[in-house]
Amino acid sequence: MQIRDLNKKDFPPLLKEINDPPKQLRIIGELPKTQKYLAVVGSRKYSEYGKNVCEKLIEGLAGYSITIVSGLALGMDALAHKAALRAGLPTIGVPGSGLDEKVIYPRTNFFLAKEIVENGGALISEFPDDFRPHLYSFPQRNRIMAGMCDAVLVIEAELKSGTLITSKYAIEYNRDVFTVPNSIFSKTSEGPHMLLRLGATPITQSSDIVSALGLHPHEDLFQKRDYKNCSSDEHEVISILSEPRSRDEIIRLLGKPVYATQTIIASMEIKNLIEESMGEIHLK
Secondary structure (H helix, E strand, C coil), rough: CCEEEEEHHCCCCCCCCCCCCCCCEEEEECCCCCCCCEECCCCCCCCCCHHHHHHHHHHHCCCEEEEECCCCCCCHHHHHHHHHHHHCCEEEECCCCCCCCCCCCCCHHHHHHHHHCCCEEEEEECCCCCCCCCCCCCHHHHHHHHHHEEEEEEECCCCCCHHHHHHHHHHHHCCCCEEEECCCCCCCHHHHHHHHHHCCEEECHHHHHHHHHHCCCCCHCCCCCCCCCCCCCHHHHHHHHHCCCCCHHHHHCCCCCCHHHHHHHHHHHHHHCEEECCCCEEEC
């Protein structure tokens, strides 16, 4: 992979506006020419919920002029890059190391880094090419991610984590901060819920991101599935699921015998009309 200097005039426009921009940037690949840059960050020790959220939200951004930016790290960063590649979105990795093949970090994501470049994305770093990562280099690169992006999406984070350093920079640089609500019993929900108290934009679906970024939504983003072939019982469940609900709530609201409701739910799961996640059932 060929490393070169990125001319200052070609820096991401928003990055040039921050109070401590990098003096230089090294790059592999090309910076995508899209309308919006979205940083996606989260816990290295993500939950199954966090994984599903990351993949589903980015999948729903397919076809939009959005570049996904993350830190190439283990955990949520790698998930975000991979989800972007699957969705056909360009993505940029900002590692906490130099860009030389011998030092690029983490080593386990080296082939992911190559795939990013091969699919029209880029790797950028302000560190010398042979720079090996140190504890201080990760917060330093986090400011680049926050500075170059229109918004930062935090999916899961503990209160003391590098993820929240990125959101702190975003607030300092007057960038939007988005976050995803989670279970109150999860340690990785503490960061997002703190951000929500501070005024972060709650994200529960891809259309929330599109609207918050000021993009015009595709008509099919809000289109509902065609349920015309569903039974009357299934239509009743669909109307109840205007918002995710627990199985017990559905049983209570439907007012049918428990065994009958369980049978309807099981049938709808088999038909791939609904799915259960984190104890709640929602429409697919």
